[in-house]
Amino acid sequence: MRPVIGGALLLLGVSSLPVLAGNGEVITKPPGRATTCTPCHGRNGEGQPARGIPRLAGLNAEYLERQLDGFNNGARKNRVMLMIASDLSNDERKALANYYAGMTTPKPETAPADQAVIAAGAKIAATGDPSNDLPGCGQCHGAAGLDAGANFPRLAGQSALYIEKALRSWKAGDRKVDPMGVMANVANKLTDDQIKSVAAYYESLPVAAPAPTPESRP
Incomplete structure (x- = not known):
C-alpha cells in the first residue's frame, strides 16, 4: 500500500484512497489531495488570465496527464507544480486530467488586444x-x-x-x-x-x- 502523504489525506483514512484515485473532482476539493488546483486554476478550470495561470478546462486529457508527469519527473520546471504533482499517484494524475478535459467552461473576459x-x-x-x-x-x-x-x-x-x-x-x-x-x-x-x-x-x-x-x- 502506498504511504499517505500530505495532511489532507490524514483526515480521510485508508479506505478513501481508491475513491480519490478514480475521481478527479474529489481530488480538487477539500479534503482531497490536490486542493491547490482550484485557487490557481479556478473552480471550473478557467485559469487566471491576469496572472498567466493557464486554463485547463477542455484540454486534451493525455496532454494534461503528460504535463503532470513532466512536473513530477523534472521535465517541466515549476516549484509549486512539482510539489503538487509529486504528491499525486499515477492514477490520481490521470483522474485529474480526465476531469479537466471534460469541462465546458466559458472563457474569462479580458481586455481585447490591439x-x-x-x-x-x-x-x-x-x-x-x-x-x-x-x-x-x-x-x-x-x-x-x-x-x-x-x-x-x-x-x-x-x-x-x-x-x-x-x-x-x-x-x-x-x-x-x-x-x-x-x-x-x-x-x-x-x-x-x-x-x-x-x-x-x-x-x-x-x-x-x-x-x-x-x-x-x-
Whole structure:
C-alpha cells in the first residue's frame, strides 16, 4: 500500500484512497489531495488570465496527464507544480486530467488586444515566418488552435500571458515535454514581438467544445 502523504489525506483514512484515485473532482476539493488546483486554476478550470495561470478546462486529457508527469519527473520546471504533482499517484494524475478535459467552461473576459497585433499573430499562426524557416502554429496545433491530440494542446482561448510565459519557458529550456524538441526549436525562432502577437491571437479565439477523454472515445 502506498504511504499517505500530505495532511489532507490524514483526515480521510485508508479506505478513501481508491475513491480519490478514480475521481478527479474529489481530488480538487477539500479534503482531497490536490486542493491547490482550484485557487490557481479556478473552480471550473478557467485559469487566471491576469496572472498567466493557464486554463485547463477542455484540454486534451493525455496532454494534461503528460504535463503532470513532466512536473513530477523534472521535465517541466515549476516549484509549486512539482510539489503538487509529486504528491499525486499515477492514477490520481490521470483522474485529474480526465476531469479537466471534460469541462465546458466559458472563457474569462479580458481586455481585447490591439487588432493589428492580433492580425500579426493570425498570420504567424497560419503561415509562420518563411524568412526564418518558422512553420505556422496551426500545422501542429490545428486550425484555429483547436489542438491536435496529446502532443499539441488547444490554444484557442488560452490566456495571452500564459502563452507568452510558456514560449519563453521553451526558450529557456525549462520545458522538455515536446516530441523531438519541436517547441524549443519554434520558440527560439520567435522574436519578442512575434510571441506577443501569437499569444494575443490565440487568446482572442473562442473556446470550443472540450477535448474527448480516453473513456469517451469510441
